[in-house]
Amino acid sequence: MTVILITGASSGIGYQTAAQLAKQGHIVYGAARRVEKIAALGNAGVKPLKLDVTSDASVQTAVSQIISEQGRIDVLINNAGYGSYGAVEDVSITEAQKQLDVNLLGVARLTQAVLPYMRKQHSGRIINTSSMGGRMTTYFGAWYHATKYALEAFSDALRMEVSNFGIDVSIIEPGGIKTDWGFIAADHLAESAKGGAYEQYAEKTAAGMRKQYGSNLMSNPKIIANTMSKAVNASRPRTRYLIGMGAKPLVFLHTVLPTRMFDWMMMRAS
Numbered sequence: 001m002t003v004i005l006i007t008g009a010s011s012g013i014g015y016q017t018a019a020q021l022a023k024q025g026h027i028v029y030g031a032a033r034r035v036e037k038i039a040a041l042g043n044a045g046v047k048p049l050k051l052d053v054t055s056d057a058s059v060q061t062a063v064s065q066i067i068s069e070q071g072r073i074d075v076l077i078n079n080a081g082y083g084s085y086g087a088v089e090d091v092s093i094t095e096a097q098k099q100l101d102v103n104l105l106g107v108a109r110l111t112q113a114v115l116p117y118m119r120k121q122h123s124g125r126i127i128n129t130s131s132m133g134g135r136m137t138t139y140f141g142a143w144y145h146a147t148k149y150a151l152e153a154f155s156d157a158l159r160m161e162v163s164n165f166g167i168d169v170s171i172i173e174p175g176g177i178k179t180d181w182g183f184i185a186a187d188h189l190a191e192s193a194k195g196g197a198y199e200q201y202a203e204k205t206a207a208g209m210r211k212q213y214g215s216n217l218m219s220n221p222k223i224i225a226n227t228m229s230k231a232v233n234a235s236r237p238r239t240r241y242l243i244g245m246g247a248k249p250l251v252f253l254h255t256v257l258p259t260r261m262f263d264w265m266m267m268r269a270s
């Protein structure tokens, strides 16, 4: 049986993915800070694990628990993340550091913690949740996109390094997915802009995000859970899975359109 650790399992994509993988018979540890929200997945067989990806000690404790209980770890799914939206001028450097800490350094902490075991086993798989936003940029998303672009490069470099040890790395690039993510990002945007020069534009964009994420235009997180399941179960996983509302057309348009035209489109779309 495959031993899997998935972060961000208390909500949205991670919650659905943990449930699906456990139903398939894998041994799944679902990790997050709000561990009580994962308890409901106990019926599906998911083992709740309290984890803050920004804490070295918390990461070490979580991985040690899995090793002491299972003696191995086969798959790490780095999925925890949030969108710290806001104008560059408005977002404090402290908040920017927090965004990097969760979305990028959190991935690095977990990767460093599991690699010694995966190397020893001479097998393992690391699946990182990036975003279509790792390949194109939306209005007021500077820090969020900076973390996801960085995660793309980090994952590609890591894949080369670990290939000689029987370890593979895949990147999941979701489009717009109906989870709490959009509301959290909209709250960050509105809050950061209060009383400042960008307030009017930010308010409008935040309202647009709330409307989009509250509608059924967005994809169901189960679509991403199905994709994660493919990346876990395939004998040779793909390096990238670009999937969900808008993902393929927007990345394509970002590649072919002149940059200023893409900027214009993104500002209008929000």
Ligand code: NDP
Binding pocket: 007, 008, 009, 010, 011, 012, 013, 014, 031, 032, 033, 034, 035, 051, 052, 053, 054, 079, 080, 081, 082, 083, 102, 129, 130, 131, 132, 133, 173, 174, 175, 176, 177, 178, 179, 180, 181, 182, 184
């Ligand atoms: P949710 O807000 O529903 O879930 C986010 C998860 O991340 C929660 O389980 C949360 O758990 C966890 N998390 C946040 N901060 C921390 C932390 N410091 N330590 C541990 N866990 C943390 O959003 P999604 O399911 O949509 O997001 C999952 C991933 O998908 C993210 O990386 C996101 O950037 C990415 N993504 C989402 C898209 C979308 O449209 N929804 C599009 C593209 C990518 P808790 O707060 O309990 O710790």
